Amino acid sequence: MAVDGATLGRRLRERDTAAAPAALNLIEDRSPAGREQAAALLGEVSPGALGGEAPAHLIGVTGPPGAGKSSLLSALVDLWRGRDRTVAVLAVDPSSKRSGGSLLGDRARIDHDPADDGILIRSTAAGTRLGGLAPPTREATQALAAAFDLVVVETVGVGQSETDVEDVSDTVAVVVQPGSGDTLQFLKAGIMEVPDVLVVTKADQGGTALRARRDLAGALGALGCPETPVLAVSSLPPPTGVEELVEALEAHRSRLDVRAVRLRARRMAALADFTAEHGERALRALGGRRAAEAYLADQDPTLDASALGGRLEQRARSSA
Amino acid sequence: MSEHRLPEPDRPWVMRTYAGHSSARESNELYRRNLEKGQTGLSVAFDLPTQTGYDPDHELARGEVGKVGVSIAHKGDMQTLLGGIPLDQMNTSMTINATAAWLLGLYMAVAEENGVDPGRLQGTTQNDIIKEFLSRGTYAFPPAPSMRLIRDMIAFTVDAVPKWNPINVCSYHLQEAGATPVQEIAYSLSTAQAVLDEVRSRVPEDTFPRVFGRISFFVNAGIRFVEEHAKLRALGELWEQLGRERYGVEDPRYLRLRYGVQVNSLGLTESQPENNVIRIVLEALAVTLGRNARARAIQLPAWNEALGLPRPWDQQWSLRIQQILAYETDLLEYPDIFEGSKVMKGLVEELVEGARAEMAVVAEHGGAVEAVDYMKTQLVESHRARIAAIESGEQKVIGQNAFTSTEPSPLREGEDAGIMTVDPGVERAQIEAVETWRSERDAAAVAAALEELTTAARDDSVNVMPATLAAARAGATTGEWAAALREVFGEYRAPTGVSGAAAAPDGAALAELREKVERVSTALGRRIKILVGKPGLDGHSNGAEQIAVRARDAGMDVVYEGIRLSPARIAQAAVQEGVHVVGLSILSGSHRELIPTVLHQLDEAGANVPVVVGGIIPPADEIALLEAGVARVYTPKDFEISRIMGDVVDLVADRYGVAAEAA
Numbered sequence: 001m002a003v004d005g006a007t008l009g010r011r012l013r014e015r016d017t018a019a020a021p022a023a024l025n026l027i028e029d030r031s032p033a034g035r036e037q038a039a040a041l042l043g044e045v046s047p048g049a050l051g052g053e054a055p056a057h058l059i060g061v062t063g064p065p066g067a068g069k070s071s072l073l074s075a076l077v078d079l080w081r082g083r084d085r086t087v088a089v090l091a092v093d094p095s096s097k098r099s100g101g102s103l104l105g106d107r108a109r110i111d112h113d114p115a116d117d118g119i120l121i122r123s124t125a126a127g128t129r130l131g132g133l134a135p136p137t138r139e140a141t142q143a144l145a146a147a148f149d150l151v152v153v154e155t156v157g158v159g160q161s162e163t164d165v166e167d168v169s170d171t172v173a174v175v176v177q178p179g180s181g182d183t184l185q186f187l188k189a190g191i192m193e194v195p196d197v198l199v200v201t202k203a204d205q206g207g208t209a210l211r212a213r214r215d216l217a218g219a220l221g222a223l224g225c226p227e228t229p230v231l232a233v234s235s236l237p238p239p240t241g242v243e244e245l246v247e248a249l250e251a252h253r254s255r256l257d258v259r260a261v262r263l264r265a266r267r268m269a270a271l272a273d274f275t276a277e278h279g280e281r282a283l284r285a286l287g288g289r290r291a292a293e294a295y296l297a298d299q300d301p302t303l304d305a306s307a308l309g310g311r312l313e314q315r316a317r318s319s320a
Numbered sequence: 321m322s323e324h325r326l327p328e329p330d331r332p333w334v335m336r337t338y339a340g341h342s343s344a345r346e347s348n349e350l351y352r353r354n355l356e357k358g359q360t361g362l363s364v365a366f367d368l369p370t371q372t373g374y375d376p377d378h379e380l381a382r383g384e385v386g387k388v389g390v391s392i393a394h395k396g397d398m399q400t401l402l403g404g405i406p407l408d409q410m411n412t413s414m415t416i417n418a419t420a421a422w423l424l425g426l427y428m429a430v431a432e433e434n435g436v437d438p439g440r441l442q443g444t445t446q447n448d449i450i451k452e453f454l455s456r457g458t459y460a461f462p463p464a465p466s467m468r469l470i471r472d473m474i475a476f477t478v479d480a481v482p483k484w485n486p487i488n489v490c491s492y493h494l495q496e497a498g499a500t501p502v503q504e505i506a507y508s509l510s511t512a513q514a515v516l517d518e519v520r521s522r523v524p525e526d527t528f529p530r531v532f533g534r535i536s537f538f539v540n541a542g543i544r545f546v547e548e549h550a551k552l553r554a555l556g557e558l559w560e561q562l563g564r565e566r567y568g569v570e571d572p573r574y575l576r577l578r579y580g581v582q583v584n585s586l587g588l589t590e591s592q593p594e595n596n597v598i599r600i601v602l603e604a605l606a607v608t609l610g611r612n613a614r615a616r617a618i619q620l621p622a623w624n625e626a627l628g629l630p631r632p633w634d635q636q637w638s639l640r641i642q643q644i645l646a647y648e649t650d651l652l653e654y655p656d657i658f659e660g661s662k663v664m665k666g667l668v669e670e671l672v673e674g675a676r677a678e679m680a681v682v683a684e685h686g687g688a689v690e691a692v693d694y695m696k697t698q699l700v701e702s703h704r705a706r707i708a709a710i711e712s713g714e715q716k717v718i719g720q721n722a723f724t725s726t727e728p729s730p731l732r733e734g735e736d737a738g739i740m741t742v743d744p745g746v747e748r749a750q751i752e753a754v755e756t757w758r759s760e761r762d763a764a765a766v767a768a769a770l771e772e773l774t775t776a777a778r779d780d781s782v783n784v785m786p787a788t789l790a791a792a793r794a795g796a797t798t799g800e801w802a803a804a805l806r807e808v809f810g811e812y813r814a815p816t817g818v819s820g821a822a823a824a825p826d827g828a829a830l831a832e833l834r835e836k837v838e839r840v841s842t843a844l845g846r847r848i849k850i851l852v853g854k855p856g857l858d859g860h861s862n863g864a865e866q867i868a869v870r871a872r873d874a875g876m877d878v879v880y881e882g883i884r885l886s887p888a889r890i891a892q893a894a895v896q897e898g899v900h901v902v903g904l905s906i907l908s909g910s911h912r913e914l915i916p917t918v919l920h921q922l923d924e925a926g927a928n929v930p931v932v933v934g935g936i937i938p939p940a941d942e943i944a945l946l947e948a949g950v951a952r953v954y955t956p957k958d959f960e961i962s963r964i965m966g967d968v969v970d971l972v973a974d975r976y977g978v979a980a981e982a983a
Contacts, residue, residue: 025898029845066693093819099834100847101872103819107893108881114892122896125847125877236462237810 005037009044012147017086020120020147027139028124039306042139045146048302053262054145057253060165062155063175064182068201069154070109071235072175075242076152077112077119085149086118090140092126092155102126106154120148126155138269141168142304166193167265167272171252173197173245176216178208187219194225196252203232203241259301267296270308274316277309282316329653332360332646333608334411334617337635338582340365340390342746343753344400347390350632352404357636358643361411362443363619364401365389366423368857368908371458372884373419373802376750380886383913384857385747388629389415393754394797398426399433407436412443413488413580413617418460420447421473421785422801425792428481432793444485444536444580447473450511451490453692453814454699455497457859457883460802463689465809468780471518476785478523478531487515488538488580491555495540496586497862498703501551501671506678507688507695508537509558514688516567532563533574536616542584543599545606549658550667552579552606552613557672580617581607590626590956592719592726593738597623601641608645610664611656618642626956627732628739628938629909696817700865704821707866711960712827720959739938742909754797761795769794770804777808816861816882821869829962830873836969836980837875843978844900848969849877851899853890855918858908859883863934867903870961874969887914891921894929900972906935916948930975932968934958951975 003026011019026038047053063069073089080087091106104123112119124137137153144151155165166172174195176183186192198216203209209232217230229248233241271292275283286292292312299311337354340347351362366389369381375393376385385391392398407430416423424445428438449466452459459466470487477486491499491508499507512535523531537555541548556577563569583603588596600620607615620638622630645651658664685691709715716722732738769791776787784805791801841847852868854861861883868880879897881889894902902922906914915933922929930951937945942953951971954964973980 021896021898025846028898031842031845034845099823099873099875100838101875102877103868103872104877104879104897105816105819105881107879107897108813108816114886114889120896122898123879237808 003037005039005041006044009041009049009143009146012041012045012143013050015086015147017088017117017120017147020088020144021122023143024122024140027136027143038139039310042142042304042306045143046302046304046307047262048300050146053259054142056145056148056151057249058141058145058168058170059150059152059249060155060169060172061152061175062157062165062172062195063199064177065156067175067177068235069156069175070106072199072201072233072242073152073154074109074111075233075235075239076246077110078239079242079246080150081112081116081118084118086147087150087152088120088144088148089122089152089154090137090144091121091123092137092153093123120144138168138305167269170256170258170261171196171249173199173249175199175201176212177201178205178212184212184215184219187216187223194220194223194228196228197245197248198228198230199245200230200232201235203234204236263301266303266305266308267293269305270296270312273305273309274312278313278316285316285319286312287319324654326653326655330611330614332652333615333642334361334580335359335639335642335646336361336363336413336580336617336619337639338363338365338415338619338621339635340401341367341388341629341740342386342390342742343750344390344392344397348401348403348405351401353632354635354639355405357639359639361413361617362405363413364415366414366416367391368458368859370423370798371416371419372857373422373460373798373806374857375797375799376747376754378799380857380884381747382856382917383747383910384908385750386742387909388858391746391750392423392426392798393750394757394795395426395429395433395792396757396795397753398423398430402427402430402434407431407434408440410442411617412441413446414444415446417446417449417452417456417458418466419798419802420445421469421788422792422798424473424477424481424484424486425785425788428789429792438481440483441481442483444488445473446490446538447487448490448511448538450514450688450692451493451508452859454507454696455493455860455862457814457861458857459812459814459859461805461809462812463692465777465805467514467518467689469784469805470515471522472783472785474515474519474531474534475522476783478527478534480785482530485534485536485578488536489515490538492538492540492582494699495542495584496860497699498586498706499699500702501547501554502674502678503695503698503702504540505551505555505558505671505675506682508539509555509562509675510679510682510688510691512537512559513562513566517687520567528567529569529571529574532567532569533571537577537579539579539581539607539615540584541581541603541606543587543602545602546663547667547671548603548606549609549613550664551671552577553610553658553664553668554671554675555579556613557668558675577613578616580619581615582619583607583621585621585625587717588621588623588626589717589720591724592729593624593627594729594731595719596621596626597637597641600638601645604641604645608651610658611654612659624731624738626936627737628936629742631736631738631740693815693817693820696815697820700817700821700869703862704866704869707959707961708825711962717959720957737938737940741938744913757795758797765794766791766796766800770796770800773801773804774808777805813882816865816868816880818865818868818872818880821865823873833962833966833969834875835982836966839982840969840973840978840980841875843973844976847875847877848901848972849879849897849899850968851890851894851897851902852878852880853885853893853902853904853918854883854906855885855887855890855904855914856906856908856910857884858906858910860907861905863907864903864905866961867905867934867964870965871903871968874962874965887918887921890918891925891927894922894927895925899929900976901968902929902931903968904931904933906933906937909936911935911937912941912944915945915950919949930971932971934964 102125107121368384491504559577622634773787776782932952934954
C-alpha cells in the first residue's frame, strides 16, 4: 500500500483530524516499508517540525476493570465537546497471550455522536510486550497530539502499568470505584506511584463513595502528598463532579513544565525501546545506561523518540 | 377410582401462537383467524421499535417497523389490534419488557374504552429485564430504574389487575443463548429472587404471598426431552423452597410453579428443515408428559424459523401439534406418569444440586442484577462449547452435521420459497399513521400527562403506573413515553460477555487458521483487524458474539461494540479503528434495508473495506445483498465458524493483494 507518511504528518500538523485514522494505521504497521513511512510521519509532528511541544493536553486514565473508566470518559468527552475541544481517545486493551488476538470493546461504552469529527476513538491491543502499553501507543499519542486538543490514553490496571501511562501523559488520573481496597493498599505499600489526580466513581452510591474518598485522601496525606486532588464523580444522569475533574486536570497541567516532562519522557522511551530491541548487551556497548542517558541529553531536544532511538543505534554501530 | 387414571381428563393447557407482524389491522385479522382454528389464548409479538421504545419515525426504527412483530405506537393501534376480541374472556400474553408498563397501560386504556373493567383482565407481560441484558437485547434503561419499573408494575397490578401476571421470568432466552439446564434454572430463579426482594418492601406484608403467587415463568425445552422434563420438575421444587424458606409463603396455591413455554428455536436447522417438526413434537412432550410439571400455556415455533419469517400456514401446523397432543392422545388422562421413577428422581436431584450451587455463585456476586456480567460471560462460554461440539461432530444434528445427503425439499418449492416477507410499504404507512395520530390528538393533554410521568419517574417512592396509564389514555406515543423516561433514567449498554470467554481448545483446524492469520497479518504489516457489528434494533447477539470470540482465538484484533448500532456509527467505527473487514449480523429480517445503508455510509466515510453478513437471510435476499456490494453472506447452514473465519482471511488477503497461502 502506497501511503505517504510525510503527507499524513503534515495534515495532522495542520490539525486535519480526518488524517488521524490512516496515520494510526501506518504507526501500527510493522513492515520495513511501513516503519519507514511512519518515521517520516513522526518527523513531521516532532517538536522540531511543530516549532515546540504539541499544545495538546495528554491525559492518562487508568484503573481496574469495572471502575467506570468508560462511563467517566463519556461524561468527559461530552463536556469537552460542549466546549468545542477536539478529543482523541486511545483505548488500550490487554490481548490474548496465546493467539495474539484480542477483543476490543471499549469504544461502545463511550457515548458520542458518530457524525462528529472532533472525536476519535481508537482501540488498540496491548500486544505482547511486558508492561501495559502497546508499543506504538507512544507514537500514536505523539501523532494525535499534533491534531487534537486532548489526547486520552485509557488503560486497564492498577499498580503495574501506570509507569507506562506516565511516559505518554502530562497528567495521569487513576480511577477507582468505592469499596475496592486494592488501590488504597497499593498506594500505602508504595507499589503504585501517586497519580496526579485520583477519581472515585459512582458517587451516587453515597456513603461508600464518601468513605473511599476519605480513605484515599488520608493515605495520600500519610504519603506526603496531601495536595493530590481526590474527586468524586457520578456518570449517571445528571453527571456530577465532571467539571471539577476537568478543572483539576487543567490545574495540574498548568503547573507542569510540559517541555521538560515530555523531553524526559522522549529520552526514556528511546532508551527503553533501544534496550527492548537490542538487549542489555547493546546497552553496555554504549557504556551503560548512565552514559546512554548522558549521550541523549546532548542531542537536539526537538527530536522525537524514534529519532533519538536512531541516534542510539548509530552510536552503538560506530562504537562496535 | 384407580390410581393410574384420573377420574376426569385434565383440561388442556392454553394454546397460543407467538404472532404479529406489520400493522395492528393485519395482526388483528391473523389473531381472529388463529382463534377460529382453536387457539385459546393470544401471544402478541411486537416489533423491535415498540419493544425498545421508539416510534416508527425514529432513526433507529429504520427497517425494523412491523418486522418481527406488530408496531403499536399508541392506544389507537392497540384498539385496532384487539378489535372484535372479548378482552374480559381473553388470556393475552405480551412479549414486552423494557416498555412493559407502557403496553399494559395501553391494554388497560383500551379495555376501559371498551367497557371492560381492568380488574377482570387476564394475561401476562413478560417484563423480565435481566434476561434482556443477558440475551435478548431489548432493554432501554439502566438496571436500577429497569428493576424499579418491574417493581412498580407488580405492586400496582396485584390489586388493580389481580389476575394479571406482571412478570414472566424467562429461562427461555437463556437456553437460546446457550445455557445448560443448570444455568437456566439458577439464573431464572436468581432473577425471580432479585425481583421479589425489590418488591417486598413496597407492598403490605399480607399482600406479599399473593405477589409471590403472581410470578410466573417462561421456559424453554430442548431436544434432550427427558432431561428437559426433569429440569421443569427441579425448577418447581426449588421455586417452592424459595417461597417457603426465603419469603415465608405457606399457601400451596401460591407456591406452585406456573409456567408457559415456547420450545427451542436454537436447535432448529436450515438444512433439511422438515426435520424441525419432529424436534418440535419431542420438545412439546418435555413440557407436557408429567402432570406435576406440565405447562400452563404453550406456544410452538414453526418448522421454518431458521429460513425466515413463518407464514400463517406454518404456524397453523405448529398449533395442530398441540391440538393432537391434547385431544387425540391419552396424555391428559393420567396422574403424573413419572412419580416413583428412580431415573426421574435422580435427574431432578442432580439438577437441583447443580442449580443451588450456581445460585450461590450468583448470590456471591451480589444477586442477579449485579451478576449480569458474570452470567453473560458464563452463557457465552456455554454457547461456545455447544458450537464447538457441533463443529467437531461430537453433538449430532441430523441433516446438518450427520446424514446430510438429502432429496430436495418440496416444502421450499412454492413461489414464496416457504417463508413470509413483510411488505416494505408497512414502514412508510406506519410513519404516516403516527404523524396523523400526533396531529389529531389533544396536544396539551399529552404534554401534561408526559410532564406528570417525568415527575413520577424522578421520585423513586412514587409508582409510575398511574402516570403511565394517564399518558396512555391521553394519547401519548410509545416513543414519547420511553423518551420521557430515558431523560430521567438515562440509557445503558449491556455487557457483551465476550472478553471473558475462554479460548477455544487448540485443535488442528484452529492452529492452521492462526498460522494463516499470522501470515496475512505479517504481509499486511499489522494484525488483521475486524469490526463485528449489529446494525438495527435486533438484540439477538449470540451469533455475533461467537464470531467475535472465534476471530480473537484465530489471532485477529476484534472490535465488537455490542448491539443496536446505527449504520453511521458502524461506518465511523470502521474508519476510526482502521479495520480490514467488517462483519455484520442481523436476525430481525431488516437486512434488506439496513445492510445497503451501512454500505452507503461506509462509502461516504471513505472506508473501502469488504463487508460480510451473517443472519437468517433467504436465498433471494442473499443475491440482492451480493449485488449491493456485500462480499460474503453466511446463513445458519454455515455452522462451522472456523471455516467462516478462514474464508474471511482469504477475503482480506485477496482485497489487500497479499498471499493467503504459504509459498
